[in-house]
Amino acid sequence: MSPYNGLNKIMKKILQYIKIIKLGDTFVIVTFMGLIFWSVSQSWNMPSGQYLKIENNQEDSKVFSLNQTVNKQVIGFLGSSEISIAEGKVRFVKSPCTKKYCIHHGWINKINQTIVCLPNQITISIVGDSESYDTVNY
Amino acid sequence: MTQSIIKPTKKDHTIAKLAAIAIVLSVIEFFLPSPIPGIKPGIANIIILYTLVRFDFSTAAWVSLVRVFVSSIIVGSFLSPTFFLSLFGAIVSLVLLYAVQKLPKPYFSIVSLSLIASFGHIVGQFIIARLWIIPHDSIFNLLPLFLISALIFGLFSAFVCNILLKHKLKKHTF
Amino acid sequence: MRFHKLLLIVILFLVSCSQKAPIYEHKDFIFGTIVDIKIYGETEEKSENISNLIFNDFKRLHNYLHPWEKSLISSMNNAIAAGSVFNVDDEEIIRIIQDNKNLASKSENYFNPAIGKLIALWGFHQELPNQMVPKAHQINELLANVTTMDDLKINQSTLSSANRNFQLDLGGYAKGYALDRAKKILANNGVANALVNIGGNIIAIGMHGDRSWIVGIQHPRKPSAIASIQLPPGWSIGTSGDYQRYFMDHDKRYSHLINPRTGFPADNSQSATIMIPPANNSGALSDAYSKPLFIAPEIEKLQLADKLGIDFFMVVLANGDILISSKMNESIQWLEQNNEKNITVH
Numbered sequence: 145m146s147p148y149n150g151l152n153k154i155m156k157k158i159l160q161y162i163k164i165i166k167l168g169d170t171f172v173i174v175t176f177m178g179l180i181f182w183s184v185s186q187s188w189n190m191p192s193g194q195y196l197k198i199e200n201n202q203e204d205s206k207v208f209s210l211n212q213t214v215n216k217q218v219i220g221f222l223g224s225s226e227i228s229i230a231e232g233k234v235r236f237v238k239s240p241c242t243k244k245y246c247i248h249h250g251w252i253n254k255i256n257q258t259i260v261c262l263p264n265q266i267t268i269s270i271v272g273d274s275e276s277y278d279t280v281n282y
Numbered sequence: 283m284t285q286s287i288i289k290p291t292k293k294d295h296t297i298a299k300l301a302a303i304a305i306v307l308s309v310i311e312f313f314l315p316s317p318i319p320g321i322k323p324g325i326a327n328i329i330i331l332y333t334l335v336r337f338d339f340s341t342a343a344w345v346s347l348v349r350v351f352v353s354s355i356i357v358g359s360f361l362s363p364t365f366f367l368s369l370f371g372a373i374v375s376l377v378l379l380y381a382v383q384k385l386p387k388p389y390f391s392i393v394s395l396s397l398i399a400s401f402g403h404i405v406g407q408f409i410i411a412r413l414w415i416i417p418h419d420s421i422f423n424l425l426p427l428f429l430i431s432a433l434i435f436g437l438f439s440a441f442v443c444n445i446l447l448k449h450k451l452k453k454h455t456f
Numbered sequence: 457m458r459f460h461k462l463l464l465i466v467i468l469f470l471v472s473c474s475q476k477a478p479i480y481e482h483k484d485f486i487f488g489t490i491v492d493i494k495i496y497g498e499t500e501e502k503s504e505n506i507s508n509l510i511f512n513d514f515k516r517l518h519n520y521l522h523p524w525e526k527s528l529i530s531s532m533n534n535a536i537a538a539g540s541v542f543n544v545d546d547e548e549i550i551r552i553i554q555d556n557k558n559l560a561s562k563s564e565n566y567f568n569p570a571i572g573k574l575i576a577l578w579g580f581h582q583e584l585p586n587q588m589v590p591k592a593h594q595i596n597e598l599l600a601n602v603t604t605m606d607d608l609k610i611n612q613s614t615l616s617s618a619n620r621n622f623q624l625d626l627g628g629y630a631k632g633y634a635l636d637r638a639k640k641i642l643a644n645n646g647v648a649n650a651l652v653n654i655g656g657n658i659i660a661i662g663m664h665g666d667r668s669w670i671v672g673i674q675h676p677r678k679p680s681a682i683a684s685i686q687l688p689p690g691w692s693i694g695t696s697g698d699y700q701r702y703f704m705d706h707d708k709r710y711s712h713l714i715n716p717r718t719g720f721p722a723d724n725s726q727s728a729t730i731m732i733p734p735a736n737n738s739g740a741l742s743d744a745y746s747k748p749l750f751i752a753p754e755i756e757k758l759q760l761a762d763k764l765g766i767d768f769f770m771v772v773l774a775n776g777d778i779l780i781s782s783k784m785n786e787s788i789q790w791l792e793q794n795n796e797k798n799i800t801v802h
Contacts, residue, residue: 161441168389172397176433179401183425194680195791207791209680214793258420269420273672276791277684278664279492281693281729282656282674282700 193255193270196234198227201265207276210234210253220264227268239264297341301348304329308353321428323435324400326353327375331396331443339383346372363415367407374406375399392447396440400432479664482507486514487631488583489655493638496649496664506645510638510652517634520549523572523625524581532615533572533623541616550610555737556629559744560605563764566748568716570603572623578721580701580712581625587703589710595719602716627712628696632743635659635692639739651687657694659739660687674699675792676726676772683770684789690734694742696750697727715751722751724774730761731768731784754779758802 165173199205200220208216213230215237223240233253236246239261246261258269273280290298304326311322326349334342350372354365378398382390408428412421480495480503493510495503520528528549535542544550556569572581577594579586598621607619626633631654638652642661649662651669660669668688672681676699687693698711698721708723715722728750732738745764749771752760757779761769770788771779777798780788785801 161444164391164441164444165393166389166391169391169393169397172390172394173433173437176397176401176429176436180426180429180433183422183429187423187426207684207789208793209675209678209682209791211675211678211680212792216793256418256420256423258416258418258423260416267416267418269418273681277670277672277681278494278651279653279658279669280656280672280674280681281653281658281695282697 187256190254190256191272192232192253193257193272194232195271195273195276196229197267197269197271197275199267199269207271210270218266218268220261220266222264225261225264225266234268234270235259236261236268239266293341296337297344297348300329300333300341301345301352304345304349305353305356308349309356312353312357321431324403324439327396327399327403327435328439328443328446330375331392331399331439332446334379334383334395335392335443335447339380342379343376346376366414367410370410371403371406374409375402378402391440392443393437393440396443397433397436400436400439401429404428404432480504480507482511484511484514486511486518487634487655489631490653491655492651492653494651494653495647496651496662498647502645502647506642506647509645510641513637513641514634514654517630517637521552521626521630521633523627524576529624529626536615536617536622537620539620541614544613544615550613552626552629552633553605553608553610553615553624555633555740556624556626556744557605557608559629559741563745563748563760564752565604565716566751566760567628567744568604569625569627569629570605570607570622571598571714571716572625573603573621574598574714574716574719575625575627575712576623578710578712578714579703585701585703585712587705589705599719604716628747629740629744631655631657632692632694632740633737635739635742636737656700657692657739657743658687659692659742660689662689672791673729673770674727677776681791682772683791685731685784685787687731690738691731692738692742693729693731694746695727695729696746698723699726713747713750724754725750726772726774726776728757728771729769730766732766761802 194210196208196210197205198208198218200218208229210229210232215226215228217224217226220240225236225240225246226238228235228237233251235251236249236259239246241261241263246259249259252259252270255270255272258267260267307329308326311325316322330342330346333345350365350368351360354360354368359365378401379395382395382398408421408425478497480498480500481492482504483490483492485491491511491514493507495507522530524530528544528546532542560567560569574595575581577590577598579588601619601621603619603622607617607622608624609616634654635652635657639659639661642650647661649664651661651664652659656674658671663669668686670684671687671693672684673695674697675682676697696713698709698713702709702711704710710721713722714720728746730742730746730749732742732745735741745766748760748764749757749766749769754773757771761781767781768784769781770784773779777800778794779800779802782801
């Protein structure tokens with residue numbers, strides 16, 4: 145059997161499947177894809193945040209400015225993680241977890257972006273002003 | 283004094299057999315590694331869809347809920363956050379299926395049902411996750427990823443279910 | 457049937473989770489700055505009506521008290537410069553002037569609204585500052601004939617001054633006074649919870665739901681807040697800073713906060729923040745009294761704060777070090793790691 149025949153068979157099978165799809169279905173599919181694009185645009189269009197919120201399950205959450213260059217130790221369930229704040233971004237540098245997913249995530253800087261170290265129970269997220277206070281005195 | 287005996291009906295048998303398959307699929311899926319936590323193909327959904335089309339909604343609902351409860355007990359996640367994610371996803375999914383099950387045949391096929399069901403699963407899970415598990419708006423950053431996988435696996439489930447419906451699982455009596 | 461019930465439960469659940477506390481917000485541009493009113497827990501209609509009342513009163517005050525645009529005050533200043541007397545049939549302005557005399561003398565004239573001419577000389581009597589350092593002799597001329605609130609005489613409804621250099625500039629008082637007016641209007645109209653921010657000077661009425669209102673304190677050198685602090689019901693907060701109205705000349709910063717004794721902008725601090733507890737004129741105090749803490753030399757600041765009865769204050773000095781009262785230090789939430797700074801707690 146030549147490869148051409150084999151390919152033909154696969155094409156036929158695929159066509160068989162596609163035949164199942166009806167008019168109304170394409171409407172559903174298109175709507176679904178629209179939802180996907182919408183959700184993508186929402187995430188991408190978030191502005192950069194000014195503040196970082198650190199949450200660990202031991203204490204109340206704390207908010208810090210991203211406008212500084214500093215390394216902080218955050219105590220979690222397994223031990224101390226280290227985060228680095230610089231140039232309006234933040235990331236995990238060290239963590240006592242095994243898989244180090246939190247470190248591999250890299251830098252975040254847009255509002256609502258979050259890095260979670262599940263084993264150490266620490267969450268760092270970018271927040272807008274409204275999380276820290278109601279208005280500004282200047 | 284007469285003892286009341288619970289006599290299983292034919293429907294009960296149907297539910298049990300289908301649920302059993304769904305449970306097995308669920309448990310297998312639990313042990314399969316996935317690169318992104320939370321993204322699962324939802325192959326048990328194929329059974330739910332099959333049940334819905336082949337039988338009726340209430341049978342499918344029973345199968346779905348039994349699947350959620352029993353597979354979580356087997357796997358050891360009963361009453362854990364994962365369980366509630368699963369449960370709420372299943373509930374929203376069923377609610378939507380109930381609403382759309384009567385969709386006109388010439389225009390809608392099982393593909394729509396499957397996509398709507400998987401969409402419902404995602405929505406239900408996100409609601410619970412946002413309320414109880416990660417009470418942050420940041421969780422919505424994961425939405426695109428989950429929606430894409432819902433689309434892909436929804437289509438996949440529809441095609442597989444279609445094959446099953448055509449063959450009506452000849453080996454078994456349903 | 458069961459699933460109809462389920463549907464109902466799901467919908468009720470979702471609806472109850474989406475209830476949000478109602479905050480009405482209205483922003484506008486008055487007093488040459490942004491004014492922001494937040495009203496909590498009232499209907500939109502009532503909030504809109506009352507915030508309109510407040511903004512109308514602010515517009516009235518803007519036209520009444522403006523330091524250099526056409527206003528009652530500038531008319532008075534013109535009369536005095538021409539050597540004549542000025543008649544007012546307005547009891548409010550008399551009260552305001554009395555208040556300013558009082559605050560000026562208590563603050564050893566570091567808060568001195570009588571130096572309008574000096575402020576104008578430095579180019580701050582226009583929307584965008586002049587960008588020019590005045591000549592030494594111009595400054596000395598004004599200093600030689602230094603003006604204070606004592607130079608303004610009140611005789612029943614007549615205002616006059618023997619010192620033709622006297623020029624009243626209420627720029628360091630008017631916003632605080634407006635806060636007190638807003639507080640009255642809100643109280644008279646039965647609004648229990650609101651937050652009024654006039655160009656950064658803030659008064660808190662009631663609470664934000666079940667928590668106090670919280671304000672961020674602007675970092676004098678960065679676009680973010682350096683700290684945040686709770687503003688309990690009735691408290692006001694005011695800051696004098698060198699980072700909003702200023703100009704640079706040869707790498708030196710000249711701000712609108714002129715030291716009446718030297719004739720030059722005070723440069724020992726970047727910002728001075730004070731919080732005043734509930735009082736009839738707490739708004740005015742939070743505005744006026746931040747000036748002495750900013751302007752006075754470093755060694756005098758602490759004793760001045762004690763003298764003025766200010767328990768909550770924070771001064772960011774010119775080099776970035778921080779002088780903070782112990783009471784303020786207890787409640788403040790730093791948003792910055794303060795490793796390199798020296799923080800002195802008084």
